Amino acid sequence: NAGVTQTPKFQVLKTGQSMTLQCAQDMNHEYMSWYRQDPGMGLRLIHYSVGAGITDQGEVPNGYNVSRSTTEDFPLRLLSAAPSQTSVYFCASSLAGANVLTFGAGSRLTVL
């Protein structure tokens, strides 16, 4: 099993550009989520989904959009990138009946 796959691994954007971070899991997990990791602040929840067609906001949702059209995929969209969105982004998934999250390898985003 590949687990949780994130692409791209690295990305550099200019302020105002848009892009999508991709996340796919092959474990048939119902729950998927996006976290961002910044130095000294730990991981913080951006958006999450408890199933296909269902998404909701986490702790720091501003500037990000998500959708969940299939169980496997949960892309994160930045509509107009800002320097404050420079961070490392992690996608995670879990079974609804279990509470252990499996994380992807991360996507490092730099906004100039």
Added chain:
Amino acid sequence: EDQVTQSPEALRLQEGESSSLNCSYTVSGLRGLFWYRQDPGKGPEFLFTLYSAGEEKEKERLKATLTKKESFLHITAPKPEDSATYLCAVQAWNNNAGNMLTFGGGTRLMVKP
């Protein structure tokens, strides 16, 4: 609001020198406390879940313990390959956010040969 504080931020050990990492937490009804290991450039990797005060779990040189206010990750006779950042996180019973975790800032462990 759920909060997790980890100390120290960084810890340097000699190979074989045992020590402990601390995780202090406040949560509105603890569903679980989690320890993850994170290597540079990689995602967090699950180590342990603890559910109630007094519980202990072990894996190789690592042992995690839990009280009502804090958790400790004890590292016995560490090796250089134990060098990593160790993350502590809590999950609350009133969490409706898809198994959301609240993370601490992590402890970066460096073990020198």
